[in-house]
Amino acid sequence: MLLTITTTHQPATDLGYLLHKNPARLQSIDVAYGxxxxxxPEATPERCTAALLLDIDPIALVRNHRGPAGEGFALEQYVNDRPYAASSFMSTALSKAFNTALNGTCKDRPELPEMLLPLEATVAVVPAASAEQLRRLFGPLGYEIETEVHPLDPTVPAWGESRYFTLRLRHAALRLQDLLSHLYVLIPVLDNDKHYWVNEAEADKLLHRGAAWLPQHPDREFITRRYLRNLAEFVNPTLERLLDGDVVAPEAEENLTELLPGPAATAAEPETPATAAQSLHDLRLDRVAEEIRRTGAKRVLDLGCGEGKLLRRLLKFPQVEHILGLDVSIRELQRAQQRLHVAEMPPRQRERLTLxxxxxxxHDPRLAGYDAAAVVEVIEHLDESRLASFEQVVFARARPGAVVVTTPNADYNQRYEALAAGQFRHTDHRFEWTQAQFAAWAAGVAERHGYQVRVEPLGPEVAGFGAPSQLAVFETR
Known part of the structure; x- marks a missing residue:
């Protein structure tokens, strides 16, 4: 079985540094049963391809009881797809051959692992139920996918097609570590088998390798079950841990009332922390809803909709014909259904809403074709290194006519007495931007994707600090 990874990043030979393998020489390592x-195959400044060729000994598999089940001289033990179909053997070899890159480290060039590279990977061959299954697993990760199904026997066309595909994946901007982690997890999922025992350590391995992407994958339950061979004693706890690791609802920081500043109210009418939290949260949602209404949008996205508080506001606008609320957390979507009383809505009202x-x-093709999108207190929950992916998904591919983004203002954090210097407002925040940082990011996004942008404070302003939140309204030119 063969895996190749190609980049056209300049200089393309940086791939050798990332993989910690010298392009000038062949290297061989011992792996399980082969x-x-x-x-x-090629290594020039313009284009570089690294190949991993795995040679499995089927006789050794039988001798060590790691091949297909059977006794004595059962034919399946000797005639099977283990030597040529990508499986857990490939994942093990990938981990052993490219462990440095899989862990996101590069001693000689420490800046390289975080770089977004144009990458192409080809796996020959993978077993799959259909080409659609391959698209389901790799499509949500942002890949362009090309598949080539192989006949059972080219000399006997009447036998039809096999279940084996050559899989080609292309991504315009991706870390090599992410590509390797996707392959490491999903290749055994496609094969639905493993050459070693599945135990709790294997569940931990799945959570480790899939931490950056598996919680958000639409088919994470299918992936988890197949990776752990449907063993309920490991599958169920792992799924619970994945759910517990979901991104916290965007407005969760506002519930930490002990962090809210007190001096915003007048001496005559002191404002309690709880009241301040509620007014700031409602002000933010009301402002975003008004910006959406002003655009005249008929089809609206609420990206990171949480329990549906913005959805409730948008449903009150007669001009809005359809709203799609999207969230990574099933629990939040269930709360939204309950709080919006979706099951009790009249049919015409229910048709206006999709959760x-x-x-x-x-990339999600369901996000295309909308007039406006709201992204309320979401981006700060993403790793800064993943904002380029967010930008591609929302502004380059979905490309709504207007996008409203809000995020905390780090300049204002000094007003929160309970916050230590450098501390974020919520433990799940990966960053918090100053007004200048947010304005610079918004201007760059607008320039790259043909939008004009307006950046404004959101909430009561204090001289020298700005407002608690900040807002950017992007509209197509």
Whole structure:
């Protein structure tokens, strides 16, 4: 079985540094029941390809009871797809051959692992139920997918097609570590088998390798079950841990009332922390809803909809014909259904609303064709290194006519007495931007994707600090 990884990043030979393998020489390593060979079919400054060729010994599999089940001289033990179909053997070889890159480290060039590269990977061959299954697994991760199904026997066309595909994946901007982690997890999922025992350590491995993307994947339950061979004792706890690791609802920081500043009220009418929290949260949602209404949008996205508080406001606008609320958390979507009383809505009202699980980090064709999108207190929950993916998903591919983004203002954090210097307002925040940082990011996004942008404070302003939140309204030119 063969895996190749290609980049046209300049200089393309940086791939050798990332993989910690010299393009100038062939390297071979021992793996379970065979050998893996690493070589470079091409290595120029313009284009570089690394190949991992896995040579499995089927006789050794039988002798060590790691091949298909059977006794004595059962034919399936000797005639099977283990030597040529990508499986857990490939994942093991990938981990052993490219462990440095899989862990996101590069001693000689420490800046390289975080770089977004144009990458193409080809796996020959993978077993799959259909080409659609391959698209379901890899499509949400942002890949362009090409599949080639192979006949059972080219000399006997009447036998039809096999279940084996050559899989080609292309991504315009992706970390090599992410590509390797996707392959490491999903190849055994496609094969639905493993050459070693599945235990609790294997569940931990899945959570480790899939931490950056699996919680947001629409088919995470299917992936988890197949990876852990449908063993309920490991599948169920792992799924619970994935759910517990979901992105916190965007407005969760506002519930931490002990962090709210007190001096916003007048001496005559002191404002309690709880009242301040409620007014700021409602002010933010009201402002976003008004910006959406002003655009005249008929079809609206609420990306990171949480329990549906903005959805409730948008449903009150007669001009809005349809709203899609998207969130990574099934629990939040269930809360939204309950709080909006979706089951009790009249049929025409219910048709105006779609609630669906998904992520703002992965391409989703369902997001196309909308007039406006709201992204309320969401981006700060993403790793800064993943904002380029968010930008591609929302502004380059979905491309609504207007996008309203809000995020905390880090300049204002000094007003929160309970916050230590450098501390974020919520433990799930990955960053918090100053007014200048947010304005610079918004201007860059607008320039790259043909939008004009207006950046404004959101909430009561204090001289020298600004407002608690900040808002950017992007509209197509």
């Amino acid at each position: 050998q893996a060979h690493i070589f470079y 669906t699980q998904g992520s703002v980090l992965y």
